[in-house]
Amino acid sequence: MHWLRLPEPRRDIAPAFDNSESARAWLDAQASTSPLVLLSTILEQIQAIDGTVTSPSEAVALLDLLRSAAVAVQSKVEGQFTRKALPMSPDEEQAFEITQQVWTRFGIAYLRLVPESTPANRCLQLQRAASALRLAHYCHYLAARSCTRLSDHLLLMVLTLAEANGVLRRPMADPDFSEHGKGTVSGQLVWAILMRIIDPFHLAAIELPVVNRLFSRWRELVDLRPEPDRSKGPYVLDLASLFGDDLKTGTPRYLNLSTVALKLGQRIKLLAAGESPEALKLGRTLSSAAASRLLNDLEQYLQPLHKEVLTTDQEIELVFGGDDTYAVLKNRILNPTGAQKSEQPLAYERKAIFGLEQSSRLSSTESRLRVASEHWAVVNGVATRAPQSDATRRLAPCLIGTLVDGEPRIGVMASLQCHDNGALSARLKWFDDEVEACSLKRLAPKGNTLFRVPAFVIRHKWGISLILPADAGARLGINLGLADCSVEELIPAEVMLRGTDFVHYACTLGR
Structure with a gap:
């Protein structure tokens, strides 16, 4: 499988720190830096660690510190490229590229450490990688930019390695996203896939975060299985419909989406009965009618993907x-x-x-x-x-x-x-x-x-x-x-x- 090879690391960047203590001091020195410049600096240091630090435990410790800093400023940068007129202006393009590259490079750096780590530590690295790659995809959706083939391959690599190491469904807390509670590698991948299949580009800027929050809460309700469960009705997704022939034999490739469809249906009924979107944790940005239309729309996308009828060019x-x-x-x-x-x-x-x-x-x-x-x-x-x-x-x-x-x-x-x-x-x-x-x-x-x-x-x-x-x-x-x-x-x-x-x-x- 050629896509199981990671991009070559850069070896021409010297790390600005060599241990956790000096890394914290370095981050403290960036306190007055603008969020975008800070992300750009963090991106450079991710690549430096990926290319020079050979100890998995040391590299993970440094990457985790940078990750916490990136999470803290992410929301302050997103507005610079979220749903701008296309093609974006040079400044908007720069903000998008830096942000999505930060998360893509986090994913690559964590993945590169998996083979060199002990089996007990691989779950953390794979979960960090899955979370980072999900965020990289989300940046593309915010910016209305098409996802790259590399980003798809990296997600599949996480899935393959997590299944091979027996950690796909092992729960683990994430201190940078404590609001999400304990989660699994499978949950992060399901979250990313759910966002992908509902055509996030058709959502309005105020709808996208609403849907993202919904799927964050439901991510652990969906199983990734090697065989389809036809007893669950029409809500079974084959990942081959998204990723084609790139799936490795034996990799879990079927998602049972019936629970998500049930959750959507319950909320549609509650909205019709007079419940407010806020009471259903849909936020304050959508009216009841708009929230109901959105949920009905999402349910349609959970149906099996059908090939487009060929039309005359x-x-x-x-x-x-x-x-x-x-x-x-x-x-x-x-x-x-x-x-x-x-x-x-x-x-x-x-x-x-x-x-x-x-x-x-x-x-x-x-x-x-x-x-x-x-x-x-x-x-x-x-x-x-x-x-x-x-x-x-x-x-x-x-x-x-x-x-x-x-x-x-x-x-x-x-x-x-x-x-x-x-x-x-x-x-x-x-x-x-x-x-x-x-x-x-x-x-x-x-x-x-x-x-x-x-x-x-x-x-x-x-x-x-x-x-x-x-x-x-x-x-x-x-x-x-x-x-x-x-x-x-x-x-x-x-x-x-x-x-x-x-x-x-x-x-x-x-x-």
Whole structure:
């Protein structure tokens, strides 16, 4: 198994200390250092220890001191790269790289000590490695950065070595994470895998820590087994669906997720019965409706992974935001500026005289307005934008529009992530229901100018909904007048999805 070989250590960095006492003194001297600079310095010392300290017990003692210091400042650095527009700016990229490298290098350093240690000490090193690699993965999810193949291989290495040494399920306390109680290597790996299978990139920034806390409490409820337990129904995950053929024969590869599904179901029922998210340890950031939607969403991801239905590869031209999506659907600019004003059709004049504008869709894309757009390639359901040095940065979920065979469509870009080469990939979710583009009757001030606010009315089998820009100022229960629309008024009743540039409301008809 070629992936069982660790990356070569660096041997060109001299440690800044040679024992625990001098390491504590060195850390005390860094007290006034900024959190990011401290992490960068810790990263260098991790590599120094990994490459030069040969005594396993001495190396573990030094690594543990550095680990405690890194844990203390982790939360102070995360905000510098959490769910920023992609690709990240150089400063954001630097903060992410330093932080995830700290945990990746911790994992590698602890793993390198396992073969040289006594069997009695291997559990601690493997648990430290599993915890560090889980945190490295979590940094990728916070930053919406794709995980590397190396990070997957390192997780599998921990699993293989822990099983081979008989310590996969041995409980052990972790003083740096005392709030988690005693745990096992298996629990850390399960936690990392649970976060992986629910597509963490589709979660909003406020949802990700909620889910992470849930799985931290449930990590020990899931077993890793060499054979599947089919009596547990559909909630059995084969790790081969995540890691392919990289699993070693005999390695525990099946997860029984039925207990997690049961926990989710219990909380969904309690929320419906009136329990608050805070009472269910879901935090204060989500409303009851938002928490219920999140838990239902998570339950769907626990089902067995199905292969994507192969679709025809295609190039697609996307527009972003409410105004440009309106232009695609209506074939006119909602808020024309400069030369655009003279290019506008007579629609507004006709509407002023005759009322509702009944212009038909144009069948030829050549006669449509030109709107700023981006080219994305769709392969097997995943849209990808090639690396571009001057491309607009994107943040998801966001509103998108396009033309398919001359017909306009509106949708949402979700699960956006950035790859190491700067390419972006995402899932595109289109509204198949009837969509009507319109605007709010009231105008919105921007600077010294009043602008029309784009709105999109969607008719579903279950009722009606409305998409508005995130800064439209709509409030639940308050009537919204609509212009150039077959519906005069709607009342937002519930937030269905809060994107980065839009809010999707379930609505009732105005009175």
